[in-house]
Every structure is written in structure tokens, then in C-alpha cells.
Amino acid sequence: MEKTFLMVKPDGVQRNLIGEITSRFEKKGYKLAGAKLMVISNSLAEEHYGEHKDKPFFSELVEFITSGPVFAMVWEGENVIAGARQMMGATKPSDAAPGTIRGDFGVTVGKNVIHGSDSADSAKRELELFFNSEEILNYQKDN
Numbered sequence: 672m673e674k675t676f677l678m679v680k681p682d683g684v685q686r687n688l689i690g691e692i693t694s695r696f697e698k699k700g701y702k703l704a705g706a707k708l709m710v711i712s713n714s715l716a717e718e719h720y721g722e723h724k725d726k727p728f729f730s731e732l733v734e735f736i737t738s739g740p741v742f743a744m745v746w747e748g749e750n751v752i753a754g755a756r757q758m759m760g761a762t763k764p765s766d767a768a769p770g771t772i773r774g775d776f777g778v779t780v781g782k783n784v785i786h787g788s789d790s791a792d793s794a795k796r797e798l799e800l801f802f803n804s805e806e807i808l809n810y811q812k813d814n
């Protein structure tokens with residue numbers, strides 16, 4: 672079954688949105704396969720956001736994502752990578768539709784509450800960066 676990497680960013684944790692966000696994915700019917708509250712190191716942040724290293728906002732991005740705890744998650748389900756992206760909404764909260772996580776809770780492009788893998792390749796890469804294989808659980812869930 673397809674898996675994706677999702678992360679409540681430091682602004683989402685500070686604003687008590689962990690429960691609201693996980694609840695949306697649970698109610699959708701995706702299966703939580705792993706989760707942890709963690710502070711991202713500088714080196715992990717630089718690797719995770721490596722594709723943006725030449726962007727003018729890169730140092731701001733690394734500084735923000737390492738500024739406090741994030742809630743890192745593994746979610747599983749049919750077409751979960753694209754489905755979770757739809758539920759997150761556009762990267763820029765002002766472009767994100769109402770009813771999406773960023774549309775409902777985001778304010779600025781930097782503090783946009785949640786990150787989610789944008790492709791199968793990035794899901795594989797990001798899951799390997801953030802989780803050991805023992806931290807990703809395989810269990811039966813009927814509904």
C-alpha cells in the first residue's frame with residue numbers, strides 16, 4: 672500500500688493543530704503507520720529541503736523548520752500521496768481553498784502548517800530520512 676511522509680510544522684505544533692490535522696487524515700480513512708514529535712537538526716533540515724538550497728528563502732526555511740518540535744508522520748492508503756496533497760491545499764495559504772488544511776489554518780507561505788511529500792520518489796526519500804524501518808508499523812485496521 673502507498674505511504675507518504677507528512678509533518679505538522681513548528682507553527683502547527685505551537686498552534687495546537689496536531690489533533691485537528693491527524694483527525695482529518697484519520698476520518699478520511701488513511702492509516703497512521705508511524706508518528707513522532709521531534710526537533711529537526713540543521714543537517715536533517717538541509718538534506719530534507721535540499722532541492723531548495725539555491726532559493727533565496729533557504730536559510731529562512733531551515734531556521735524555521737528547526738525552530739521547535741515538528742510532528743512527523745507516516746500515513747498509508749490508496750493514492751495517499753496525491754490525496755494528502757489535496758487535503759493540505761496549495762503551498763501558499765492565500766491560494767489554498769477553504770476546507771483544505773492550509774486554506775483553513777495557514778497564513779504565510781513559510782508558516783504553512785504542514786509539509787507533505789509531493790511524489791512517490793520524494794515520499795520514499797523523506798520516509799527514509801525521518802523514520803527507521805522499525806518505526807513504521809504494519810498492522811491490521813478494518814475501518
Ligand code: CMP
Nearest residue numbers: 728731732762780781782783785786787
Ligand atoms: P513545503 O511543502 O514544506 O516545501 C518547501 C517549503 O518552502 C514550502 O512548504 C514553504 O513553506 C516554503 N516556501 C516556499 N516559498 C517560500 C518563500 N518565498 N519564503 C519562505 N518559505 C517559502
